[in-house]
Amino acid sequence: DTEVTQTPKHLVMGMTNKKSLKCEQHMGHRAMYWYKQKAKKPPELMFVYSYEKLSINESVPSRFSPECPNSSLLNLHLHALQPEDSALYLCASSQGSQGSYNEQFFGPGTRLTVL
Amino acid sequence: QQQVKQSPQSLIVQKGGISIINCAYENTAFDYFPWYQQFPGKGPALLIAIRPDVSEKKEGRFTISFNKSAKQFSLHIMDSQPGDSATYFCAASRKSGYSTLTFGKGTMLLVSP
Numbered sequence: 070d071t072e073v074t075q076t077p078k079h080l081v082m083g084m085t086n087k088k089s090l091k092c093e094q095h096m097g098h099r100a101m102y103w104y105k106q107k108a109k110k111p112p113e114l115m116f117v118y119s120y121e122k123l124s125i126n127e128s129v130p131s132r133f134s135p136e137c138p139n140s141s142l143l144n145l146h147l148h149a150l151q152p153e154d155s156a157l158y159l160c161a162s163s164q165g166s167q168g169s170y171n172e173q174f175f176g177p178g179t180r181l182t183v184l
Numbered sequence: 185q186q187q188v189k190q191s192p193q194s195l196i197v198q199k200g201g202i203s204i205i206n207c208a209y210e211n212t213a214f215d216y217f218p219w220y221q222q223f224p225g226k227g228p229a230l231l232i233a234i235r236p237d238v239s240e241k242k243e244g245r246f247t248i249s250f251n252k253s254a255k256q257f258s259l260h261i262m263d264s265q266p267g268d269s270a271t272y273f274c275a276a277s278r279k280s281g282y283s284t285l286t287f288g289k290g291t292m293l294l295v296s297p
Contacts, residue, residue, distance in 0.1 A: 073227075100282035111273050111287035112228065119282040159227050163282065170216045170235070171277035173285060175227035 072096075073176035075160050081182045084150060090179045092143040092160030100165030101143040102173065103135060106157040112175075118143060119165055150183045157181075188276050190288025197295050203261040205291045207274035210255065214276040218285070219248065219259050222271045231272075232259070264295045 073094045082088050092101065100119050104112035117125035118137040132154075134146040143160055160176040163169070189208045197203045207217075218233035234241045234248040234257065241248045247260040261268055274288040 075227075102282075109271075109290070109292075111290055112285075114284055117282050117284070124282055125284065157225075157227075165282050168279065170233075170279055171283045171285060172216075172218065172230065172233065174230060175220075178225075178227045180225070 073160055073162055073174050075158075075176040075179050077179060078177065079180045079182075081184065082147065082150065083184050084152075086150075087146070087148045089147065090145040090158055090160075090181075092145075092176055093141055094162040094174070094176075095141055096162060096174070097140075098162035098164055098174075099140060100163045101137065102161040102163075103133075103143070103145050104159040104161065104175075105154075106159055106178070112159055116145075147181075150181075152183050155181055155183045188274060188286050188288045190274050190291060192291060193289070194292040195294070197261075197264045197293065199264065199266060199295055199297055201264050201295075203264045203268065203293055203295070204258060205272055205274070205293070206256065206258045207276075207288050208254075208256045209276050209286075211276070211286075212255070213278050214286075215279045216277045217248070217250065217257050218275050218277075219246075220273045220275065222273065222290075228273060261293075264293075266295045266297050269293055269295050 103115040106112045116135045136144040157178045159178045161173040163173045219231045220228035221231045222228040245262045250257045275285040
């Protein structure tokens with residue numbers, strides 16, 4: 070099973086709302102990723118968790134707050150977003166062990182619209 | 185040195201034809217080269233990947249050709265079908281626990297019936 074699940078599929082929120090995106094994988098992967106993707110562009114890395122610790126933060130604004138409650142779950146908390154944050158948010162996971170190849174599996178994404 | 189350059193930006197191929205997408209990289213530390221296929225509104229799906237110790241990898245109608253000395257790799261889709269119409273991203277990565285993927289800008293493929 071190479072499935073990464075994400076909820077919700079679609080989310081519409083106002084600029085003052087607080088919402089969360091959720092991601093889950095049961096492949097035993099120890100690295101999990103959040104990406105943002107704009108139309109007709111490649112995915113853009115936001116955060117990387119390795120063994121449940123934040124390892125990479127690509128200078129993402131603080132209105133995005135990641136959380137990794139356990140090795141299977143990854144959340145992205147959203148607060149005071151701007152309309153330009155509207156995008157497809159993708160979660161991915163990879164084996165994550167030293168010496169392993171970076172074979173990342175992506176979820177279906179959450180389509181976020183900020184009004 | 186972190187860039188991966190992908191061409192063409194878009195491609196139209198007749199059904200049954202061969203689709204070819206090319207990528208070039210600069211960073212010689214890259215040692216893993218995956219291709220992702222993405223349909224509109226969906227997440228990227230890992231299609232096929234190659235490591236630099238081989239020059240070619242084939243899975244069904246999809247083949248990656250790899251030229252280490254030229255720092256180039258390409259995706260060939262044989263007998264292209266309308267269902268192959270999607271955006272294709274090449275990527276490159278270093279062998280590491282959680283190394284980042286460096287993506288090309290993508291190629292929109294349209295296979296006409």
